[in-house]
Amino acid sequence: MTRLVIVSNRVPAPAKEGAASAGGLAVALKAALEERGGIWMGWSGKSSENDEPGALALTEEGKITFALTDLTGKDVEEYYYGFANRVLWPICHYRLDLAEYGRKEMAGYFRVNRFFAHRLAPLLRPDDVVWVHDYHLIPLAAELRQMGFKNRIGFFLHIPWPPADVLYTMPVHEEIMHGLAAYDLVGFQTDHDLENFAGCLRREDMGDAIGDGRFTANDKVFKGGAYGISIETAAFAEFAKKAGSHHLVQRARQSIKGRDLIIGVDRLDYSKGITQRLDAFERFVVNNPAHQRNVTYLQITPKSRSEVPEYEQMQRTVAEQAGRVNGALGTVDWVPIRYINRSVSRPVLAGLYRLAKVGLVTPLRDGMNLVAKEYVAAQDPEDPGVLVLSRFAGAARELKRGALLVNPYDIEGTANALARALNMPLEERRERWQRMMDYLLEYDVSRWCDDFLKDLVD
Structure with a gap:
């Protein structure tokens, strides 16, 4: 050979x-x-x-x-x-x-x-x-x-x-x-x-x-x-299942206190649509009073290419935007957005994916986006979450039969997709997840x- x-x-x-x-x-x-x-x-x-x-x-x-x-x-x-x-x-x-x-x-x-x-x-x-x-x-x-x-x-x-x-x-x-x-x-x-x-x-x-x-x-x-x-679909699914016992994942589960978790995971980059995503989450909370205080959005965004001026400026912009939303909507016992500007270990990340009721993956343009696939693979088959996915990610070409596809430039449309995802019946969630998981198991x-x-x- x-x-x-x-x-x-x-x-x-x-x-x-x-x-x-x-x-x-x-x-x-x-x-x-x-x-x-x-x-x-x-x-x-x-x-x-x-x-x-x-x-x-x-x-x-x-x-x-x-x-x-x-x-x-x-x-x-x-x-x-x-x-x-x-x-x-x-x-x-x-x-x-x-x-x-x-x-x-x-x-x-x-x-x-x-x-x-x-x-x-x-x-x-x-x-x-x-x-x-x-x-x-x-x-x-x-x-x-x-x-x-x-x-x-x-x-x-x-x-x-x-x-x-x-x-x-x-x-x-x-x-x-x-x-x-x-x-x-x-x-x-x-x-x-x-x-x-x-x-x-x-x-x-x-x-x-x-x-x-x-x-x-x-x-x-x-x-x-x-x-x-x-991704290595089967191995990651097993990895996520075991990750629930990780002490940091258990602390995260305890800290959300029964609230629905929305998760976004992206390297800090202007292609990822993070500012538009924060706008969409804010619009969702404003438009859906019943979900206020009952949902937490966790955005994990490690620093990237900080030597390039555009990335340094973006880091400031995202942090300021998250702070503005929390200041406008938060209460003494509820912080709507948790923004983490550093890397999280893979075991913890897998466990957080599994905890989240919604995976919010909305890049403005992306070759594939493996976060979308990891989120799907990490789900509990009995009670899976919903993937909200940008139609401009390569993953949309493969997962369109299961994900809720959105235009990340359409803030109102993405906010509506979040509401739909959080209110989706269990049977529909299982059907959508199974379609995506079957594909990912075959095409790993x-x-x-x-x-x-x-x-x-x-």
């Missing part, structure tokens, strides 16, 4: 005894590597103090070699905080107003991808299968091809892919498109993303779809497909991984 080589911007640390369980993606990719043997390469998360990134650090764990490299401070600023997160991220999330172009940052992005290719090259064997992940590393295959590598190389984009009118506002859109065409297989989260990609190829006669999931560009034929990422993260690799090597 050929080796698998995975390249991603960040790499999970090798497992340590007593460490918290890893997320589903890391579990699935590690399982694929353990089965085939191989390498997981990426940035260490550290930056060197001088202009040299340092040697590649190799760590063995069973049949897996973890290969980590530092970057220079200049690399981190230009490649990661600059082009990846201040150009590609907002463009792919349809936020043209937040994209800040700079030739220096663009040059840094391509330079670091070239650096990754040169670090990877000595480790590659001719028959290795290479799987590159996410927007940070789009040009990596083109760099490897230029060095003469003929390996099967696949790419999976974890975030949305925009239509041509959005993508083409980026000055280097042609280079990005040619970079994707250098892969043998390009994977997206949904069929909508795949359609957008095909439209980008056609718009300027760069290439076209030629049927059977194949595309042509750069004088070559390659494959594209939709592969919705998922292992299936996602296997489907992609099968199409890559065929």
Whole structure:
């Protein structure tokens, strides 16, 4: 069996005894590597103090070699905080107003991808299968091809892919498109993303779809497909069931004192629609006096990319908004919104999902959103909660038969969905949950991984 080589911007640390369980993606990719043997390469998360990134650090764990490299401070600023997160991220999330172009940052992005290719090259064997992940590393295959590598190389984009009118506002859109065409297989989260990609190829006669999931560009034929990422459904369901005994989950259950719990869990990011969600919850409470003092909304929002000014400003905005709502609606014995601005351990999170009568997942734009899937998997089959889900999350393409789909820009509509969710009869809740759970059990993260690799090597 050929080796698998995975390249991603960040790499999970090798497992340590007593460490918290890893997320589903890391579990699935590690399982694929353990089965085939191989390498997981990426940035260490550290930056060197001088202009040299340092040697590649190799760590063995069973049949897996973890290969980590530092970057220079200049690399981190230009490649990661600059082009990846201040150009590609907002463009792919349809936020043209937040994209800040700079030739220096663009040059840094391509330079670091070239650096990754040169670090990877000595480790590659001719028959290795290479799987590159996410927007940070789009040009990596083109760099490897230029060095003469003929390996099967696949790419999976974890975030949305925009239509041509959005993508083409980026000055280097042609280079990005040619970079994707250098892969043998390009994977997206949904069929909508795949359609957008095909439209980008056609718009300027760069290439076209030629049927059977194949595309042509750069004088070559390659494959594209939709592969919705998922979670380790059965394991997470069992995990959530056991999490109810965790002392912090028990304290949370006691603290809500019989009130209905609505939960939102998001990394602090403008794409997540957190301010619109707070507005919708406020509207729900105002419009439904019977629920006042009988509902608590828990928003867990760890800090994210605080070095980027937009995120620092957003952190202040969300905290101020939560404070305003609590000041306007709260009483001496009821705080409507509990806002937590730090990470919560996975066992506690699983237990909180199971406690919540409503999972409120309303991003303005999201590639998939695994919180939606974790919330569904965590529910008690006998008394499941209701998922209120943005139609602009990739998960809506898969869970639309069970979730209440909302437009996150429609504050009144989302407020009405909250009322419907909290008042939904048990039989309907069970039916909706079962539809979603059946799908998630069949299409779990292992299936996602296997489907992609099968199409890559065929």
